[in-house]
Amino acid sequence: MYSIGQVSKMFDLPIPTLRYYDKEGLFRDLEREPSGIRKFNDQSIEALRVIECLKKSGMQIKEIREFMDWCAQGDSTLEKRKEMFYQQRKEIKRQMEELQKTLDMVEYKCWYYDTACEEGSEKDLKKDFEKRMPEAIRQCFENAHR
Amino acid sequence: MYSIGQVSKMFDLPIPTLRYYDKEGLFRDLEREPSGIRKFNDQSIEALRVIECLKKSGMQIKEIREFMDWCAQGDSTLEKRKEMFYQQRKEIKRQMEELQKTLDMVEYKCWYYDTACEEGSEKDLKKDFEKRMPEAIRQCFENAHR
DNA sequence: TCTTGACCTAAAGTTAGGTTTAGGTTGTAC
DNA sequence: GTACAACCTAAACCTAACTTTAGGTCAAGA
Numbered sequence: 001m002y003s004i005g006q007v008s009k010m011f012d013l014p015i016p017t018l019r020y021y022d023k024e025g026l027f028r029d030l031e032r033e034p035s036g037i038r039k040f041n042d043q044s045i046e047a048l049r050v051i052e053c054l055k056k057s058g059m060q061i062k063e064i065r066e067f068m069d070w071c072a073q074g075d076s077t078l079e080k081r082k083e084m085f086y087q088q089r090k091e092i093k094r095q096m097e098e099l100q101k102t103l104d105m106v107e108y109k110c111w112y113y114d115t116a117c118e119e120g121s122e123k124d125l126k127k128d129f130e131k132r133m134p135e136a137i138r139q140c141f142e143n144a145h146r
Numbered sequence: 147m148y149s150i151g152q153v154s155k156m157f158d159l160p161i162p163t164l165r166y167y168d169k170e171g172l173f174r175d176l177e178r179e180p181s182g183i184r185k186f187n188d189q190s191i192e193a194l195r196v197i198e199c200l201k202k203s204g205m206q207i208k209e210i211r212e213f214m215d216w217c218a219q220g221d222s223t224l225e226k227r228k229e230m231f232y233q234q235r236k237e238i239k240r241q242m243e244e245l246q247k248t249l250d251m252v253e254y255k256c257w258y259y260d261t262a263c264e265e266g267s268e269k270d271l272k273k274d275f276e277k278r279m280p281e282a283i284r285q286c287f288e289n290a291h292r
Numbered sequence: 293t294c295t296t297g298a299c300c301t302a303a304a305g306t307t308a309g310g311t312t313t314a315g316g317t318t319g320t321a322c
Numbered sequence: 323g324t325a326c327a328a329c330c331t332a333a334a335c336c337t338a339a340c341t342t343t344a345g346g347t348c349a350a351g352a
Contacts (some may be wrong), residue, residue: 149298151298161298165301181300182299182301183298183299183300184299184300
């Protein structure tokens with residue numbers, strides 16, 4: 001059993017954020033002491049791990065709550081939950097591809113400014129950067145503009 | 147030269163978004179017709195490509211404006227701009243690592259629900275999923291929990 | 293001439309995901 | 323018995339990045 005302060009430190013999340021998640025219904029099974037103090041058990045900790053994961057993959061709080069609702073409903077929702085994770089996997093892979101394109105653009109810009117800094121000016125480079133691009137950078141450039 | 151409507155279609159961005167970017171000072175060189183209508187030239191188009199790239203890597207509008215200001219100031223800011231792209235490259239690589247961890251967690255969950263769906267219940271699986279995990283999934287699981 | 297479509301502005305509104313504030317309770321150490 | 327830390331709630335506030343609204347200009351075609 002963990003207090004909200006302990007969980008806050010474990011996950012490096014502010015206490016009000018944990019309360020906010022609770023208010024939004026993300027901890028279905030959260031117990032309380034008679035005085036009203038929250039008690040996080042291993043299930044809540046695992047839930048929080050899943051919450052963090054789904055948030056990082058771009059899911060909204062209300063979608064995460066829906067998932068938590070499904071969990072609470074038991075085995076009848078197993079297929080739905082499975083589908084959700086398969087879709088999320090697809091979504092993450094899409095994000096990775098997009099991020100790779102962004103990185104390609106940034107790699108090109110790094111080369112561009114490296115060269116411009118060496119020359120002390122970007123005037124000449126601006127004119128025919130395409131001709132002067134090394135092959136590795138050309139590929140980044142082309143990928144980034146597609 | 148392109149109208150705001152053409153640019154909107156080219157980049158699949160709403161017209162008010164382009165106006166908003168302009169108001170925020172993201173197009174330093176944007177020309178206007180005497181009547182006030184915006185004319186996007188190749189420079190503005192290239193600027194928009196950079197804006198999209200920097201936004202995708204998580205940069206804020208005001209940081210992007212600062213970069214555009216540097217561009218307008220000429221060669222004296224080349225080092226700053228180079229530094230910015232190097233830092234952004236680092237940031238994107240960090241994001242990719244994080245996304246990989248998220249994917250690992252989701253891969254584990256896909257396996258979990260695959261197995262649970264086959265059995266029609268997650269009761270048994272919940273008890274000793276660690277013992278039953280295939281080696282490939284175990285690695286995802288461990289990575290995701292680090 | 294009148295209507296239509298594409299553009300303009302300023303200002304108000306929206307949304308998600310928190311964060312802050314104000315005021316109150318509880319349990320333990322001195 | 324009082325001070326202190328750690329918890330609680332409800333409600334107001336905040337921020338970024340748009341989006342919508344309301345009202346207006348302008349050029350071309352019927």
